[in-house]
Every structure is written in structure tokens, then in C-alpha cells.
Amino acid sequence: MEDEKIVALYFERNEDAIKESDAKYGRFLFSIAKNILTDAEDSKECVNDTYLKAWNTIPPSRPKRLNLFLGRITRYTSIDRLRSKLAFRQSASGFTLALDELKEGMLLQKDVIAEKIDADHLSALIEAFLDTLPADEKNIFVGRYFYMDSIREIAHVTRFSESKIKSCLYRIRKELKTYLEKEGVSL
Numbered sequence: 001m002e003d004e005k006i007v008a009l010y011f012e013r014n015e016d017a018i019k020e021s022d023a024k025y026g027r028f029l030f031s032i033a034k035n036i037l038t039d040a041e042d043s044k045e046c047v048n049d050t051y052l053k054a055w056n057t058i059p060p061s062r063p064k065r066l067n068l069f070l071g072r073i074t075r076y077t078s079i080d081r082l083r084s085k086l087a088f089r090q091s092a093s094g095f096t097l098a099l100d101e102l103k104e105g106m107l108l109q110k111d112v113i114a115e116k117i118d119a120d121h122l123s124a125l126i127e128a129f130l131d132t133l134p135a136d137e138k139n140i141f142v143g144r145y146f147y148m149d150s151i152r153e154i155a156h157v158t159r160f161s162e163s164k165i166k167s168c169l170y171r172i173r174k175e176l177k178t179y180l181e182k183e184g185v186s187l
Contacts, residue, residue, distance in 0.1 A: 003066040010058035017058075018051045025067055029074045035148040036078040037085075046081055050074045075146065122185070129179045133172065140165060141172050 001020045009017035029050055033043035050073045063069035130138050140158065143149040144165075151169075155162045 003063075006066060007058060007062060010055065011062075018055065021051060021054065021066070021070060022047075025070050028067065029070055032071055032074045032147055033078040035150070035153075036075070036082055042081055042085075043078070046074055046077045049077045053077065071147075075148075122180075125180060125183050125185065126176070129176055132179075137168060137172055140168055144169055 001024065006017055006020045006024070009020060026047060029047045030043055033046040034040065037043050037046065050070055053073050054070060057073075061069075130141065133141070136158065140154055140160075143154045143157070144151070149157075151162050151165050154160075155165050158165070160168075
């Protein structure tokens with residue numbers, strides 16, 4: 001079923017909207033949650049929470065790209081769940097490893113973002129930077145740092161070697177740091 005029809009079902013408050021969303025995007029959403037949480041049960045719960053949040057958000061929201069809308073909800077729901085899990089125990093999941101890479105590269109040093117720049121502005125700067133990248137590099141970066149895909153998964157999808165993915169990510173992080181510094185973000 002097309003996204004427009006699924007969104008129309010949400011507007012009609014028809015429960016088939018959730019069934020159709022799950023049929024079309026369930027595996028995609030589960031993979032986002034699993035990449036962050038590494039636990040299948042928690043991932044399933046996050047996907048279910050995504051559908052509830054979508055139900056409560058549509059209407060009034062009318063997403064143009066349902067996959068991105070649901071993916072974003074899943075990502076934030078999974079991150080929130082991981083934070084609450086980490087409050088009880090420390091573990092290194094794919095998400096924390098990806099954050100460590102960014103921290104090492106400069107982006108997430110303690111309170112730098114909060115003190116120096118508004119998060120929305122930073123997001124806009126990163127989006128503008130990503131628009132300057134070739135499609136392959138942009139997909140690699142987004143796959144790793146937004147969807148929290150593993151290096152191995154990215155290599156499989158792109159058909160590049162894992163070492164090429166690692167070096168590409170390293171180079172992009174360096175370029176991003178330079179870009180942000182030119183835009184006035186001191187790191």
C-alpha cells in the first residue's frame with residue numbers, strides 16, 4: 001500500500017494503518033531499533049511504541065515520507081530505551097560504539113554542543129555538510145551515525161570493503177570537523 005493511503009488510514013483513525021505500516025516498514029524499523037539496542041525483545045517493543053507514537057501524532061502531522069517519519073520515531077524511542085538501560089548497567093552496543101567514534105572525531109565532547117551552539121543549528125549545519133558529499137559517502141555516514149548500522153552491514157550494502165568504510169568514515173569526520181570550525185563551531 002502507498003504511504004499516502006496509509007497516512008489516510010491514520011487520519012481516519014483506522015487501526016489498519018498500524019497493520020499496513022508494520023507490513024511495509026516493520027523490518028526496517030526493527031533493524032534500526034536492533035542496531036541501537038542489540039536486543040530483539042527491546043527492539044520489538046520500540047517498534048510497537050513507534051506505532052503508538054505515530055497513532056498519537058497523525059493527525060495533526062501529515063508526513064510526506066512515512067518511512068523517514070517512522071524511522072525517526074524508532075530511532076529516538078530506541079535511544080531513550082538505551083539510555084534508561086544504561087542507567088542500570090554499562091554496556092557497549094553498536095550505538096555507544098558509533099557515539100564513541102564521533103566523540104573521538106570531535107563532535108560530542110562533554111557539553112561542547114550544549115554550551116557552544118543550539119542543537120537545531122548544529123543539525124542544519126550537519127545536513128548542509130552532508131549535502132556536499134557524494135551520495136555513497138552520505139549514505140555511509142547516515143547509515144553509521146543515524147541508523148547505527150555496523151561497519152559490516154554498511155560494507156555488505158555498499159559492496160565496499162570494511163576497511164574502505166572505516167577510512168571513508170574517518171575522512172568524513174575530519175572534513176565535518178573542518179566544516180563546523182569554518183562555520184564558527186569551536187570544538
